[in-house]
Amino acid sequence: MLRPITLLALTAFPPTANALFIRSYNATDHKRFDPWPAAAENNTNRIQSNVDLTGIGYRFGTYPARQCALISRQHIVFANHYYPAGLNNGNTVRFLNASNEFVDRTAGAEIVIPDGVNDSDLVIIALDSPIDADSGISPLPYLDLPNPVDYVGQNLIVTGKYNVGPPAPDGQFPLIGTGTIAEVASMSEEVDFGGSTGMLTTRYFRFDYLTAGLGPNDCHFEFGDSGSPSIVPIGSTAALVGVHSGTDDPIPVVIENYDVFIPFYIAQLDAEMAAMGYRMRSSDPDPTTLSTTTTIVQPTPRKALPLDFDYDLENTGANVTGNVEVEFGFQPGEAPDTITPPGGWVTYGSGTKWTFRKATFDPAATATFSATWAAAPSVETLTVDLVRRSDTTADFTQSVDIDLAPSFADWASGLAEPGETDDPDDDMLVNLLEYALGGDPEDGRLIFEDGGPLQPVIEESGGTVSISFPERDDAVLRGLSYTLEFSESLASWSETPPAGIMTSTAAYAPAVDGFVKRTYSWPADPLKRFVRLSVELNE
The missing domain is CATH 2.60.40.10 (Immunoglobulins)
Structure with missing residues (x-):
């Protein structure tokens, strides 16, 4: 079904408009952060306060409070038609963890996700560096249901922003409201991108706002908030289902709101992220099991002599796993000269912390990571802290203590x-x-x-x-x-x-x-x- 909609353009909202209209707005229930913005803290009294929203970031600086969804440790999604005004290349994207600690990254250039021969209203944006797993920021899985019809009736948490007075940084803050998915469909819209007209074809879902409804948290879009995400709560997990794109012209009975339907674009998003070692995370993944073996190559590892340490990872389960990460951690002064991963793994970091990533890891697949010291450190015990994780297994942490025997080279190291x-x-x-x-x-x-x-x-x-x-x-x-x-x-x-x-x-x-x-x-x-x-x- 093709249907015209009005995209939520930046320049169209009036100075005093709510960018997200909530039927019975009150700060206690609907503000994500209080206070805001420089000293932002989580509002623990908000609706759905049990749901982890740390993976929903926001633009920080000029035009703040545009929210965005973190889909990997290094990628966010946003609206194509709104990207230049919503998250310019070089803007700061800020996340806030449960301990009220800021995690800032810089947005890169957008990559438009296609829908057939046309562009869709969805872009993916790489951040300048990954967000660490121990940062307290959790990327959002996508809501993974068998059929489009299964999404109808799902209750949403809808993110957006509120304007108070002129559109100045201290007059905008992130909000959350609610809605219910009514339909999943395809639509096309001719869009003016700063004087250049182009056609967007996008798979959307719709949720409706009944003007005579009774739900105090029900909301609808107004101009200026494209790109903010909608999620479905699964326990304490926020499962991403869409990013805001547009609304129809308000009518007396119902206002129809449209989000890009993220589950439709999983393959395209995966293809864009694979080279950096990521894939989209399912809300209902097929479980598997991983096993690891560590080997010290030298029979008697010694101080100041060459040392080789192998870490073998195997997918011992029946299903593919993804977003696989292997972390090596070392004390200062004890890091190896190199760690060599298998082919196809992405390396990030060096020194005291090395991270290796792979988008997917097949059943029965194995991978060996080899850490090499040209001269082992002069310590009695060298500790290697190891973490393995993936999106279908629990994190596994271990520490391997390598006792280093004395050596002539260590004894003679200070001699001319x-x-x-x-x-x-x-x-x-x-x-x-x-x-x-x-x-x-x-x-x-x-x-x-x-x-x-x-x-x-x-x-x-x-x-x-x-x-x-x-x-x-x-x-x-x-x-x-x-x-x-x-x-x-x-x-x-x-x-x-x-x-x-x-x-x-x-x-x-x-x-x-x-x-x-x-x-x-x-x-x-x-x-x-x-x-x-x-x-x-x-x-």
Whole structure:
């Protein structure tokens, strides 16, 4: 059915007109915010106060209170014929969460949604950056019913604005009223866009205002409020069903009001959002299940050495899910150098918070995200905070603690000459030996922490030969091995020990943190024998 309607043009309303007329208007029931505008707070006494309207934003600044619907974390919808005056490219769009905290974003350029060969009266607008999931702002799902006829009779919350006096910022504020869907139909209208005439073809729904009705919250449009949304409350959820487009000429009995019928345009809206990792959210989604597995690639992850961490996501359910997000969070100074997502995922953020998005994720699909550190941070435990979410599953949060073992690279990180065989203090003890024996590579005195000699000490007493040296008490964890080698001629060396050799460890007195005294002993014999200590690092 084609029917002409009057679009709610900006320039047509009289100076004192209500942009949304409510039969028995009162501020307590119908104002969304009080006070308003700079110090706006939610009016907790309004009608339908249990319904979450945080996803309904408004233009902030000149011509404020034009409301708009957030359909993803980065997209709003508005009226095509009203876009230049309602939400210019570069305008601030403001949202208010339940804690009365502002979330501001900047509107980008509109993209017109087509209806056949003509444009429709619907545009989608990308915001300059996503609204975080933890901001307290919830994008609106669309009302998803099987057939157009099922929408008839649905009770609406209708948003709009009120004018007091001249159209100045402090004379306009957002309102809500009510209505009931009476019809879903297609209509065409020839529209003047600033001197250029074009035809709009749009699928609409209609709700009626009976001039002799009794409902105190019933409302109808007046000029100047195109683009504001109508929603159907489902419990505490605001399910989007339309954005205001126009009204017929008032007649004595009934005023017919027309909204763009959003459910008709889901495929077109999805196509516009997919490249940024979003799709429209259904009010009645098919559930599915997701599972995750985390893997640390290195058998022993170490400070200051390369580290690779994999996060595997799988759709283990039977249905497609959408608006999938995977978040990685890190403490300052502990972020990876890169996180590589699978192909087709959108990356947002870096540093301490990375977010990966995908519009749809099929059943049995898998995705691996690989976080890579060229050098793991020098902390005892590296924590990776992970969140997965989608529009058909509950959010799932987990923290993975990665215990980082010590490493030679971490120990040597502040040295001007950090190599294993370097000798910064020229004491003939290379860095690896200083590391293994508890020396100071920048102090050539060869003194251990207890004041004794750093190098191995050989003694003979009572027919027993012994050699002792400092040994790290976590040598195995560090990948350090200490080996004695023996020779009778200095021409060749062997790890074959003398007969009867024994070994033991003892704590230093006073104790030296991280070290024990290692002693090897064996019966003395007439043979001339040389012994040396070999240290190997296998990280």
